[in-house]
Amino acid sequence: MIKGTTKIFGVIGFPIEHTASPAIHNAAFAALGLDCAYLPLAVRPENLGRAVAGLSSLGIIGLNVTIPHKETVIACLDEVSEEARRIGAVNTVAIRSGKLIGYNTDGKGFVQALKEEGKIDIQGRRIVILGAGGAGRAVAVQSGLEGAGELIIFDKIAPRAKRLAADIGRNIPQLRVGVISWDKIKFNVGKADILINATPVGMNAGDKLLIDPEWLLPRTLVFDLVYNPQETRLMQASRERGCSVVGGLGMLIHQGALSFELWTGKEAPLDAMRKAAEEVINSQQSTVNSRER
Incomplete structure (x- = not known):
């Protein structure tokens, strides 16, 4: 039950109907007996600045940020952690003494899920990432920090992939980073140790x-960041090909746990x-x- 003493947390995104974060965090609060509640908040892109500016006044303690706000929200914050900046x-x-401080737990959540479920170390691996949005950025940068041998990035919006590659080049200069166009996808996927889908493709039937x-190649590990459905078409097809596969649920749990602890x-x-x-x-x-039947 929400009371006058209840501490409020939430997640902003648009659309937001698909999110499992309220169930995850409310279960965590209940398990520890905390007087807290977590709400989904639908915020259109054009309303992001006004919505974030009002958080502290509303007494909200913490917030998760999802599609499409992970990059644009930075301009609305007072401080950003070094990890999130990279x-x-x-x-x-996290809202502390009226200040809005931004963090990124996606990258570490990805690595924890990869080690736990994929049983593979990033060190020295050739990684192909499809998608250079907020999640793709986190995965790419964290992979570099964990010692990946090479990163190959594709995004249908080519300038976005190029910006990510340039940012990684500045922050992790020792890492080999390349940006590819669609006509080079087949060749690079065929040489990948790890293939990561960091796009929303797969969420819809x-x-x-x-x-x-x-x-x-059957030796390739395929990591689909989509967590709903738990078994995407990409995962199914990759498994049939003989590949090891990891879905996005583990990353969702681990990044959520890191947020919870913050x-x-x-x-x-x-x-x-x-x-x-x-x-x-x-x-x-x-x-x-049931709707499809």
Whole structure:
């Protein structure tokens, strides 16, 4: 029950209906007996500045940031952590003494999920990343910091991929970074140790595959950052090709846990968070399936 003493947290994005974050964080608060609540807040891009400016006045304590605001929200904040500055995107905001401080937990959440589920080390690996938005930025920069051998970046908006590559070149000069156009995708996917889908493609049932699975080598690990559905078409096709696959749920849980710990100073209850995420995703998929029948 929300009371006058309840501390309020939330997530901003647009659209926001798909998010599992409220279920995850409310389960974490309940597991630890904290008087807190977490709300989904639909914020259109044109309203972002006004929405963020009002957070402190409303008494909101912490915020997650999702599509399409992870990069543009930086201009609305008072401070940004060194990690978020390097990445060029924010997915977590802590409000302390009226100041809005931006962080990024996506990169570390990605690495934790990769090690836990993929059983693979980034060190020296050739990584191909599809998508250079907020999540792609976090994954790319963190991969570089973890010692990746080479990063190859593709985005349908070529200047966005080039900006990411240039930023990485300035911050991690020892890392080999390349930007490719669509006509070079097949060749580079075929040489990847790790292929990462950092686009929203796969969230909707009608989404076409970004790549032809025949381009993949069976030794390639495919990481799809999409977490709903838990098994995307890319994951299914890659597994049939003989590849190891990792879905986005683990990254969602780990980045959420890191946000939770930033806000509360308490260790996140990972099991409760994962259970809540799986329940809400399964419920959403059941609704989608019933509509399609």
